[in-house]
Structures are given as C-alpha cells and as structure tokens.
Amino acid sequence: MSGIEAKLQRFAAIADDLEGQLKKYTDQGVKVIGCMPVYTPQELVHAAGMLPLSIWGSEKYELIEAKKYFPAYISSLAQSCLELGLRGRLDRLAGVIIPVLSDALKCLSQNWKAGVPQVRHIQLVHPQNRRIEPGIVFLSKQYKKIAGVLEDIAGAPITPAGLKKAIHVFNEHRAVMREFTAVAADYPHLISPLARNAVIKSGGLMPRAEHARMVRELMAECRAEPKEPWKGRKVVLTGMLADSPSMLRILTDYKLAVAGDDVGQESRQFRTDVPDDPDPYRALALQWANIEGCSVAFDPERKRGRMVADLAARTGASGVIYLLTKFCDPEEFDYPIMKKEFDRAGLPSVLIEIDQQMRNYAQPRTAVQTFADMLG
Amino acid sequence: MPVLLTLGADLGSTASKCVIMQDGRKIAAQTTIPVGAGTSGPSRAIAESLAACGKNLADMHMVCATGYGRHSMTDAHMEVSELSCHARGAFFLFPKARTVIDIGGQDAKVLRLSGGRLNNFVMNDKCAAGTGRFLEVMAKVLEVETADLAEWGAQSTAPVSISSTCTVFAESEVISHLAVAADRRDIIAGIHKSVAHRVAGLVRRVGAEPLVIMTGGVARNAGVRLELEAAIATPISVSPLAQFNGALGAALLAHDRLLQQL
Numbered sequence: 001m002s003g004i005e006a007k008l009q010r011f012a013a014i015a016d017d018l019e020g021q022l023k024k025y026t027d028q029g030v031k032v033i034g035c036m037p038v039y040t041p042q043e044l045v046h047a048a049g050m051l052p053l054s055i056w057g058s059e060k061y062e063l064i065e066a067k068k069y070f071p072a073y074i075s076s077l078a079q080s081c082l083e084l085g086l087r088g089r090l091d092r093l094a095g096v097i098i099p100v101l102s103d104a105l106k107c108l109s110q111n112w113k114a115g116v117p118q119v120r121h122i123q124l125v126h127p128q129n130r131r132i133e134p135g136i137v138f139l140s141k142q143y144k145k146i147a148g149v150l151e152d153i154a155g156a157p158i159t160p161a162g163l164k165k166a167i168h169v170f171n172e173h174r175a176v177m178r179e180f181t182a183v184a185a186d187y188p189h190l191i192s193p194l195a196r197n198a199v200i201k202s203g204g205l206m207p208r209a210e211h212a213r214m215v216r217e218l219m220a221e222c223r224a225e226p227k228e229p230w231k232g233r234k235v236v237l238t239g240m241l242a243d244s245p246s247m248l249r250i251l252t253d254y255k256l257a258v259a260g261d262d263v264g265q266e267s268r269q270f271r272t273d274v275p276d277d278p279d280p281y282r283a284l285a286l287q288w289a290n291i292e293g294c295s296v297a298f299d300p301e302r303k304r305g306r307m308v309a310d311l312a313a314r315t316g317a318s319g320v321i322y323l324l325t326k327f328c329d330p331e332e333f334d335y336p337i338m339k340k341e342f343d344r345a346g347l348p349s350v351l352i353e354i355d356q357q358m359r360n361y362a363q364p365r366t367a368v369q370t371f372a373d374m375l376g
Numbered sequence: 377m378p379v380l381l382t383l384g385a386d387l388g389s390t391a392s393k394c395v396i397m398q399d400g401r402k403i404a405a406q407t408t409i410p411v412g413a414g415t416s417g418p419s420r421a422i423a424e425s426l427a428a429c430g431k432n433l434a435d436m437h438m439v440c441a442t443g444y445g446r447h448s449m450t451d452a453h454m455e456v457s458e459l460s461c462h463a464r465g466a467f468f469l470f471p472k473a474r475t476v477i478d479i480g481g482q483d484a485k486v487l488r489l490s491g492g493r494l495n496n497f498v499m500n501d502k503c504a505a506g507t508g509r510f511l512e513v514m515a516k517v518l519e520v521e522t523a524d525l526a527e528w529g530a531q532s533t534a535p536v537s538i539s540s541t542c543t544v545f546a547e548s549e550v551i552s553h554l555a556v557a558a559d560r561r562d563i564i565a566g567i568h569k570s571v572a573h574r575v576a577g578l579v580r581r582v583g584a585e586p587l588v589i590m591t592g593g594v595a596r597n598a599g600v601r602l603e604l605e606a607a608i609a610t611p612i613s614v615s616p617l618a619q620f621n622g623a624l625g626a627a628l629l630a631h632d633r634l635l636q637q638l
Contacts, residue, residue, distance in 0.1 A: 367499055370459040374494050
C-alpha cells in the first residue's frame with residue numbers, strides 16, 4: 001500500500017466514525033461540543049479549550065426514534081441528527097450548538113430540547129439581515145451569549161486573545177482545505193470522490209491543527225507524483241451533503257472526477273475566512289455577513305448559480321451534479337434559479353435527489369451513467 | 377462482409393424486452409415478456425428472440441443490456457442506461473424527435489435530443505405516481521386489465537378528479553369513488569388525467585419542443601397520451617414499437633460499438 005493510500009485510509013476511518021472520535025477524545029478527558037449543520041462558531045469552542053465536533057447525521061441508523069418527533073417530509077439530515085441524540089449515541093457530548101437556519105433545523109433544535117435533555121442544548125440564531133450593522137451587532141451578541149454558556153461548560157474563560165488565536169487556527173485550516181480541493185482536482189487518479197469527501201469530512205471530527213498537518217502531508221505526497229491526464233470527465237458537485245459512499249462510488253464507476261464543489265458540508269465550510277477585526281466576536285459575525293452562495297444565507301441577488309458556473313469554468317469541469325437532499329427546502333428553492341444560470345452558461349447539469357437513509361441507488365446510478373454519456 | 381447481428385435487452389422493472397437487429401438497420405426479432413428484472417423474464421425474452429430468428433446467443437456480435445436489471449445480465453458485452461438507449465431508439469424511429477417522454481413501469485423520464493444526441497434529461501423522483509406501476513395498482517383496484525384501461529377511459533362522459541398524486545393516497549381516493557358508486561369509466565379517465573398532469577410537470581422542466589414522442593409501455597395507453605397532449609398543448613407521436621424503444625436503442629448502440637471496433 002502506498003503512503004498516499006495509507007493516509008487516505010486513515011482519513012476515511014476518521015470520517016466514518018463520528019461516535020469513535022467522540023469516545024476517543026472524551027476518554028482523553030477532552031470536553032466535546034457537538035456542532036450541528038450548517039454554520040456554528042467553532043472557534044468559540046476551541047477558545048474554551050474544548051473540541052468542536054461537526055455532526056452531519058449518519059447513514060448508519062434507520063430513522064425510528066426521530067419519527068416520534070418529525071413527520072416523514074423533513075430532511076433526513078435533520079432527522080438523522082436527532083436520531084443520534086435520541087438513541088443516546090451522542091451522550092458523551094458536553095453540549096450541542098444547534099443553529100436554526102431552516103425550518104427543519106428549527107424543529108431539530110426544539111425537538112432536541114424535548115427529546116435529548118441529557119445533552120445540553122445551545123441555540124444559535126443567525127440574523128438573515130446579516131450585512132447591515134444591526135445584524136452584525138445582533139450576531140456578535142449571540143456569540144457572546146454562547147461564549148458564556150461554553151465558559152460555563154468548560155469551566156474556563158474565553159479570552160479575546162484566546163479567541164483571536166482560535167480564529168487564526170481555523171483560518172489556517174480553511175486555507176489548507178481550499179488548497180486540498182485544488183490538489184484533489186489535479187490528482188483525480190489518486191484521490192477519488194469518496195476519498196476527497198473523507199479528507200474534508202474528517203476535519204470536523206478532530207482538532208483542526210492536527211487535521212491541517214495531516215492534509216499538508218497528504219498533499220506533499222500527491223505533489224511528488226506525476227500528474228496524469230484524466231480519462232473521464234470532471235464535474236462540480238453542489239448541494240448540502242455529498243458524503244454517501246454509495247453515491248460517490250457511482251461517480252468513480254462512470255469516471256467522473258470532482259473538480260470542485262459547492263457542498264454545504266465541504267467547501268462552504270472553508271471558503272470564507274473570518275476577517276481581521278479588533279473585536280473577535282465582531283470578526284466572527286462578519287464572516288457570516290461575508291458568506292456568499294449558500295442556500296441558508298439570504299442573498300437577494302441569488303449569486304449561487306453564477307458562482308457554481310464560474311467554478312466549473314475555472315476548474316475545467318464539463319458539468320454540474322446537483323445532489324439535492326430530499327425535503328431540504330432551502331436547497332430546493334435555489335435549484336430553479338441555479339438551473340437557469342447553468343443553462344445560460346451552456347453548462348450541462350443533472351439533479352439527483354438523495355436521502356441519507358437511502359439503500360437503493362438504482363435511480364441515481366442511472367442518472368449518473370446517463371449524465372456521463374451525455375458529457376461524452 | 378457478414379451480417380452484423382446485435383441484441384438489445386431492456387430488462388425493466390415490470391417487463392423484459394428484447395430486440396435483435398441486422399446491421400443496425402433491420403429488426404430481425406422482437407419479444408416482450410410481462411415480468412422484469414429478477415424474474416425468468418429476461419432469459420425468456422432473450423431465448424424467444426433468438427428462437428424467432430433461428431440464432432444462438434453466440435451468433436450475436438454484440439449484446440447490450442439496459443434497464444433496471446442491466447447489471448445482472450452476465451452475457452452482455454456492454455450495459456448502457458435506459459435513457460441513453462431511449463434517446464438512440466427514438467432517433468432511429470423519429471429522426472426529427474426533440475423531446476422523448478418515456479413512462480416505464482417504475483419511473484418516468486423526459487429526454488431532450490439535439491441531432492440525435494441527448495443533451496438534457498429529467499427523471500421523476502422516487503415515487504410510483506405517474507408511472508406504469510401507478511396504472512397497474514389502479515387497474516387492480518378497479519378490477520380491470522391494465523391493457524384495457526384506455527378503452528374503458530375512452531367511454532367516460534364525466535371524468536372524476538383524482539386530486540392526489542401519491543399512489544397510496546390515490547388508491548384510497550379511487551376506493552372512495554367506488555364506494556359512492558362512481559362510474560368506473562369516469563374514474564379511469566380521472567386516473568389518466570392524474571398521470572398525465574404528473575408527467576406534464578416533468579415535461580415542462582425540459583420544455584415540450586416538437587417533435588415530441590412517447591415511448592415505454594404506457595405509450596400504448598391512448599388515454600394517458602391524449603391527456604398528456606392536452607396538458608402540454610403539443611401533439612405526441614407514438615411508434616408501434618414504443619415499448620421496444622429501449623431494447624431497440626440498446627441493439628443500435630451495440631451496433632455503433634461494433635462499427636467503432638472495426
């Protein structure tokens with residue numbers, strides 16, 4: 001096994017084991033705070049001396065307990081996050097931050113309070129008037145309030161200097177991840193769509209500085225290899241979630257490499273740095289104001305479609321695969337606008353509905369195979 | 377040069393279809409068995425087609441599998457998605473086709489062709505509404521053969537409204553209509569309208585650019601076709617080979633592959 005393969009297996013093992021990672025760090029005496037989709041101020045958790053653990057549901061459990069709280073037509077991502085809590089799989093968490101950026105997440109937040117009282121619930125309300133001063137002030141105050149709760153859990157203060165240091169660590173990690181996505185696009189013969197996702201996803205399940213170091217080592221090994229012409233096609237992925245191994249293997253089966261992404265769990269987490277500001281809470285609030293092209297961050301100009309088309313042009317992708325998480329309203333609302341942008345740019349695209357608990361991928365396989373044929 | 381024989385097998389969810397072609401131009405045999413992937417249907421359809429033209433599988437220069445069960449056909453030299461096959465078959469039957477509506481047993485698809493090339497498509501979501509399965513379920517509730525639905529629906533004078541687009545809820549709705557002694561012919565006409573409106577939504581997503589053609593088993597149901605024509609305000613052409621279109625496309629793509637290899 002090559003060094004690259006061994007490293008990719010390590011990332012895959014971490015990405016696939018949310019509960020194992022939680023156990024590993026809590027066994028070491030580290031307090032861990034769960035961070036639910038889509039955006040949370042993980043820097044605050046780090047500054048309090050705790051580990052932020054990104055939770056994006058799980059394919060592993062059938063939705064049974066969550067059905068007591070959710071109707072069937074709610075995003076499986078929100079249901080799956082609640083299922084983990086209701087089954088007691090996250091009891092080792094010292095707390096969980098739940099943003100309320102969609103109707104499903106609002107329900108997740110309140111259902112968590114009712115159904116998972118053993119894991120302290122920390123609510124986060126993002127302002128959608130995020131670029132005007134009152135919105136920035138409101139969010140700064142939200143973050144200060146959350147910092148107070150985190151200080152209480154950690155039993156340690158969050159100092160301005162400590163928070164600035166945390167921001168630096170996370171911005172460095174973001175830069176490394178942006179660099180990684182470019183390397184993955186350059187070396188599709190070494191980094192499959194599944195491996196690419198595992199490298200990114202694992203970053204939310206371990207200390208960021210350690211992850212950045214591992215990713216740098218991987219990139220160095222990849223760069224030591226010759227680039228090879230890709231015999232298939234390259235695509236851009238967009239959607240909230242693209243971490244299903246079955247789905248990602250289908251892309252590999254039809255020689256589709258990921259040239260870039262606009263996925264909620266992936267690049268949207270690291271494409272916007274926290275800017276410099278003397279007040280670190282305001283800096284965190286400004287990051288939310290600066291986010292572009294995300295379905296849960298209100299944008300009257302609806303730039304997301306153009307951004308994805310530009311990304312495809314920049315990365316040499318010949319098509320876009322829109323992985324729509326079933327019943328994820330914000331993503332559904334964006335699709336028709338984005339589709340028009342793709343058509344205007346002459347960019348082939350395909351919409352594929354996915355569900356975290358899907359077991360039969362026959363229809364997505366047919367759609368991907370046909371799309372690959374179409375791209376030629 | 378010997379005659380090039382290619383076999384296309386469309387192993388669908390509800391039926392197995394097989395077409396054997398000579399030189400990519402002439403249909404030598406065509407067979408359909410009304411059971412699909414995972415049953416005896418695929419092997420029976422292939423065996424009957426071969427028998428119809430007095431050939432063995434070994435005589436086929438290229439075999440292409442398509443449809444829901446395409447991955448399970450070990451004798452195939454190639455497997456292609458049913459959408460690509462329907463595009464190829466449609467271009468053969470109607471060279472001017474721009475929009476292909478394929479309603480199969482399990483899903484519905486709309487394809488956009490340009491010069492015979494597939495350049496856009498949409499599929500229905502994972503739901504039986506608007507598919508052949510929906511019609512089968514309704515036929516069973518109404519105690520009518522699926523093949524006779526069109527004839528019954530044509531006799532309707534006042535179609536009932538089937539408001540639900542979900543198979544399970546629509547079934548309850550049909551039972552409610554039966555309970556109040558609604559005429560079966562009117563219920564069937566309402567069902568055709570319901571399927572047509574569901575599929576019309578898909579058609580609008582790619583645009584109903586003429587020439588519009590319809591393929592798949594449901595194309596044989598004139599009731600659905602007429603309602604669909606009304607819903608998209610565009611005439612729809614249907615070939616007598618509509619149900620074989622996927623298998624035909626597979627046989628043609630197998631021939632295309634052979635030519636590339638020569």
